[in-house]
Amino acid sequence: MATLDSKLVGVLGDRTTKVLRDLYGYLTVGDLLHHYPRRYLVRGELSDISELNEGDEVTILAEVFSASSRRLQGRKGNILEVIVTDGSAKLSLTFFNQAWREKDLKIGKQGLFAGKVGVFNGKRQLAHPDYELIADGNDVDAAVEGFAGKYLPMYPASSKMPSWKIAQCIELAIGALDEVPDFLPELIREKYGYPTLHQALVQLHNPVDLDSAEKARERLTYDEAFLLQLLLLTRRKELKGLDAVARAVTADGLLKEFDSALPFELTAGQRAVSAEIENDLAQPHPMNRLLQGEVGSGKTIVALRAMLTVIDNGGQAALLAPTEVLAAQHLRTIQTLLGPLAHGGMLGGSEKATHVTLITGSQSAASRKEALAQAASGAAGIVIGTHALLGQSVEFKDLGLIVVDEQHRFGVEQRDALKGKAVTPPHLLVMTATPIPRTVAMTVFGDLDVSTLRELPLGRQPITTHVIPVLEKPGFLERAWERIREEVSQGHQAYVVAPRIAAGTSEDADIDFLMGESSSTLASVEDLGPLLSGGALQGLRVAPLHGKQAAELKDATMKAFSNKEIDVLISTTVIEVGVDIPNATVMVIMDADRFGVSQLHQLRGRVGRGTSPGLCLLVTSALAQTPARERLEAVAGTTDGFELSRIDLEQRREGDVLGASQSGSRSHLRLLRVLRDESMIEQAREDASRILDGDIKEYPLLGAELAQIQADAAAEFIDKA
Numbered sequence: 001m002a003t004l005d006s007k008l009v010g011v012l013g014d015r016t017t018k019v020l021r022d023l024y025g026y027l028t029v030g031d032l033l034h035h036y037p038r039r040y041l042v043r044g045e046l047s048d049i050s051e052l053n054e055g056d057e058v059t060i061l062a063e064v065f066s067a068s069s070r071r072l073q074g075r076k077g078n079i080l081e082v083i084v085t086d087g088s089a090k091l092s093l094t095f096f097n098q099a100w101r102e103k104d105l106k107i108g109k110q111g112l113f114a115g116k117v118g119v120f121n122g123k124r125q126l127a128h129p130d131y132e133l134i135a136d137g138n139d140v141d142a143a144v145e146g147f148a149g150k151y152l153p154m155y156p157a158s159s160k161m162p163s164w165k166i167a168q169c170i171e172l173a174i175g176a177l178d179e180v181p182d183f184l185p186e187l188i189r190e191k192y193g194y195p196t197l198h199q200a201l202v203q204l205h206n207p208v209d210l211d212s213a214e215k216a217r218e219r220l221t222y223d224e225a226f227l228l229q230l231l232l233l234t235r236r237k238e239l240k241g242l243d244a245v246a247r248a249v250t251a252d253g254l255l256k257e258f259d260s261a262l263p264f265e266l267t268a269g270q271r272a273v274s275a276e277i278e279n280d281l282a283q284p285h286p287m288n289r290l291l292q293g294e295v296g297s298g299k300t301i302v303a304l305r306a307m308l309t310v311i312d313n314g315g316q317a318a319l320l321a322p323t324e325v326l327a328a329q330h331l332r333t334i335q336t337l338l339g340p341l342a343h344g345g346m347l348g349g350s351e352k353a354t355h356v357t358l359i360t361g362s363q364s365a366a367s368r369k370e371a372l373a374q375a376a377s378g379a380a381g382i383v384i385g386t387h388a389l390l391g392q393s394v395e396f397k398d399l400g401l402i403v404v405d406e407q408h409r410f411g412v413e414q415r416d417a418l419k420g421k422a423v424t425p426p427h428l429l430v431m432t433a434t435p436i437p438r439t440v441a442m443t444v445f446g447d448l449d450v451s452t453l454r455e456l457p458l459g460r461q462p463i464t465t466h467v468i469p470v471l472e473k474p475g476f477l478e479r480a481w482e483r484i485r486e487e488v489s490q491g492h493q494a495y496v497v498a499p500r501i502a503a504g505t506s507e508d509a510d511i512d513f514l515m516g517e518s519s520s521t522l523a524s525v526e527d528l529g530p531l532l533s534g535g536a537l538q539g540l541r542v543a544p545l546h547g548k549q550a551a552e553l554k555d556a557t558m559k560a561f562s563n564k565e566i567d568v569l570i571s572t573t574v575i576e577v578g579v580d581i582p583n584a585t586v587m588v589i590m591d592a593d594r595f596g597v598s599q600l601h602q603l604r605g606r607v608g609r610g611t612s613p614g615l616c617l618l619v620t621s622a623l624a625q626t627p628a629r630e631r632l633e634a635v636a637g638t639t640d641g642f643e644l645s646r647i648d649l650e651q652r653r654e655g656d657v658l659g660a661s662q663s664g665s666r667s668h669l670r671l672l673r674v675l676r677d678e679s680m681i682e683q684a685r686e687d688a689s690r691i692l693d694g695d696i697k698e699y700p701l702l703g704a705e706l707a708q709i710q711a712d713a714a715a716e717f718i719d720k721a
């Protein structure tokens with residue numbers, strides 16, 4: 001008999017075992033049994049093609065009438081279209097990038113096809129249907145009868161492993177399976193009326209009815225939520241148990257001097273979050289805190305105050321930024337905010353003063369050498385940098401605090417690489433301007449404490465956003481350029497954002513692909529510059545900015561813009577996060593439908609940062625009522641970043657939401673959806689924390705399962721490193 005840990009090779013043939021390993025990395029019976037069906041073909045519920053309605057989930061018995069594949073125009077990929085008929089009518093089946101199915105779906109072949117009815121170009125179709133073909137020579141009635149009273153599971157499949165073959169393997173595995181011990185504590189199982197693990201696996205692959213399949217799926221989904229929360233809460237407990245150097249606020253230090261020189265009052269939110277952070281820093285255990293805040297809510301100052309607290313205690317702080325533009329801006333901002341307090345070691349510097357230095361990938365060898373020396377000697381209290389900070393050659397005298405700005409671009413691994421540069425575990429503050437719903441925070445950052453800044457500083461001006469549909473209202477675009485000229489004539493500045501650096505190039509080929517557009521028609525920074533300065537924006541001082549420029553040029557351009565020597569900055573998304581020029585009041589975003597919802601929200605956060613209201617114009621050729629247009633209307637309709645990030649997340653795939661760190665084999669989320677399963681995640685977190693409040697040793701099976709996941713996650717981390 002087999003257990004979940006038994007090797008597949010003992011249950012299946014050598015050849016099949018190898019295919020499953022090569023295709024999916026499956027090694028054990030458990031791996032295979034966690035290959036879940038997408039849906040079931042239900043015998044007795046066959047539909048006539050002529051009676052199908054849009055949106056119906058259907059199964060039909062039909063014969064292949066024709067099959068043809070074609071390349072997509074203007075982008076990679078192909079479409080296979082198969083027409084089937086059941087005598088009553090014809091129906092089109094479409095497959096994207098699965099031309100290999102043409103071999104399967106030969107004319108005259110009969111089978112059961114299942115999917116959701118859609119309509120395209122007025123024709124009904126099933127996109128990516130599941131199917132089960134009837135073997136040649138088999139009697140159709142007998143074959144269909146063979147499914148009688150049964151639910152036929154349909155698995156995610158591929159050319160080498162069709163669904164029926166997977167079903168066969170799973171049947172063999174279940175047949176060989178001993179009673180599976182259940183790691184889920186009985187009190188939890190009973191609380192929700194879940195089947196045992198053994199029952200759930202059997203019912204999901206071979207249900208007696210759809211209700212029990214659903215219950216099984218629910219139980220297995222809960223398992224994912226529960227184990228993940230258990231893992232994150234355990235990690236959090238472990239982190240809290242580590243020793244760190246406590247860095248309490250001192251009576252008279254840099255922080256006190258800084259506060260008394262600050263030209264404005266901190267908002268109530270900034271004060272509250274600062275207090276939380278100061279409390280964390282004063283503990284002899286490392287802080288692990290996520291600070292999420294609305295765009296422009298003033299996170300930098302909160303972080304700077306934490307850095308000063310650590311410096312007052314003899315430590316150093318590292319500030320990690322996602323781009324060189326942002327790193328350079330942080331250097332300028334922090335030097336300005338600190339004033340004489342940043343002139344450590346210089347004539348006229350305050351006695352307590354520290355030094356701020358910058359380490360980036362593209363700086364000159366000489367300035368890098370100097371910066372490295374200052375970090376290593378401890379002369380620099382604050383070291384700002386891009387991922388170059390993670391490099392081998394970067395050393396600190398006493399790294400006490402790591403601040404990661406705009407977390408969504410830095411993974412856990414990178415955080416860990418930086419932590420490795422400290423003698424004792426440093427305190428960690430992670431900042432993100434992309435607010436995330438509570439359950440996502442729980443799932444992605446479940447090992448961190450979370451602080452939130454919702455409030456904007458007093459006097460901050462509202463941002464108005466309008467959609468400019470160029471195809472429907474061509475005149476509106478002219479009006480957009482006019483608005484820029486008006487703002488500039490009042491002494492303000494503007495941004496024009498384009499999705500491309502140059503025609504035909506892409507900073508994000510994926511977007512191209514997803515939107516199915518050829519990039520040649522899209523606005524680009526290099527084309528817009530001459531176009532606008534020779535036309536609609538004639539006479540204004542216009543300058544380009546993009547990621548491919550040399551660091552010195554980018555830096556010089558940003559400086560000139562910030563010194564008001566440039567009126568209009570034409571740029572790619574390099575200005576997406578963090579750029580802070582209060583005098584800029586208008587932003588025109590070209591081909592705005594190319595950007596994600598949260599990205600647009602970030603981008604427009606660059607205007608309205610001073611005392612004048614901000615205006616953001618979203619230029620698009622997307623037509624009314626298309627999903628692309630609706631996303632833009634949503635952005636125009638609200639400035640609530642939390643609401644927008646929800647909309648954004650709903651449109652993204654789970655893997656993108658969770659990032660690479662959650663894709664380990666055992667900890668891999670197959671069923672759980674962070675937004676759909678919100679209440680389940682909340683409950684799972686409560687259940688997990690109750691278990692951890694007690695003694696997990698009372699649940700040896702659960703402890704073993706958790707240890708296994710931790711080991712897998714660690715192995716995966718080593719693989720990546």
Ligand code: ADP
Binds near residue numbers: 293295609
């Ligand atoms: P974000 O949270 O988006 O990173 P920043 O930290 O860049 O925001 O702050 C945005 C702007 O608001 C900066 O110019 C900063 O100096 C200013 N600011 C921050 N806190 C306050 C405050 N309490 N009162 C007035 N202005 C503030």
Ligand code: MG
Binds near residue numbers: 405577
């Ligand atoms: Mg910021």
